[in-house]
Amino acid sequence: MTYRVGGLGEPATFDSGASLLITGESALTKQRLFDAVAPEANERTVVITADSGAETVVDELESRGASRDQLGVIDCTSTESDVEGVPVRQLNSPGDLTGLSLEFAKLLDDDPDRVRVGFSSISTVLMYAELRTMFRFLHVFTARIRSGGMLGVFSMDPGMHEEQAVNTIRAVFDAEARIGDDSADLRGMRFAQ
Template sequence: MFHSKLDINIPKGSNILLSGPPLSGTSMMAKYICLDALERKEAVIYISTKESGEKIQKWVSERTDIKGLGIVDCISKSLRLKTNIEDSNSIKYVSSSVDLTGVSVKYSGLLERFWNIEEYKNIRVTIDSLSTLLMYSNVQTVFRFLHILTGRVKKIDGYGIFTLDEDPENPQVAPIKQLIDIIIKIEKNKIIFSGFGIKEEFEFEIKEGKLIVGGKK
């Protein structure tokens, strides 16, 4: 199941682009989508280029159990948010958002833990956000990285959810769309799904720290 409150059937193994103009709330939506999965005892690997792993972990822990949450933190080391940074069981650090090899090693380690050791069979991998990766690396480099990651998502029958703070129609990001099955657009108070023959719209609002979703439009 993709989301317990959204009446939409997205096949497992799908890679999803979650896009919207800057400040439209793509990161927040990504977190709420992951939260819903964690509440249903699924596993989430959250690759963060915007917020520290600790901050994300805290946000989630205020809402649900963080047992199934693993984070790849791409900023704490490069911004020196703290000293003596060492990997913990659930937060892994990479040198910078340029280090896509490092990101792949860390998410792969978390996948092994969730899939093999803890036997989660529903895992989603989120990148928040592709826009940061594209700031530091060119689109071909990010494409090659995503080629590996989206392939992995298919192999484990999981979901890949990648945020993008710009219009996916932008020709600069066009190559990446080849790897994507479904596009979700955030427009004001609407979530619009398209792809795989799906075209659905839902209204939403965030109220008292909760995502409230309306019916199909």
């Protein structure tokens, strides 16, 4: 089973269970992340957001063809939102990783077959969590994504961190898409392009 992913230049097909890191300036990666997690007909999408509110997330995905019953949002931005027809879980802090994983588990309690997971962004959460904690969290999260045959799409802005931290986080992922103004350079494994 595979997931077709747009927004990365050439269309790409990812193996189910794969996790992709999208790197670049956050304004650019945000749009690419929405492109990549927009669900197809038989899929669900859960977005964990620490930078755009739930309403923005739902708008962006609807404009990419998603219907509300396909979506779920874990909102760590501390903004009030009222999105009818979409389960939105609020978290007080992006650094509450246990709360985040619990809400994620609850949103997928019915064990759906095909799920795209968006995480925007690692950079924001890294302001609240230590690098070591974040690395280990991402490692366990991507293991859960692999085990469930889902697709994981995470974004990070390398300009916000030390090069060493960026390289450490990179080691968690199967593939990386480096996003420039008009370019996307995809490398790694578990995909075909």
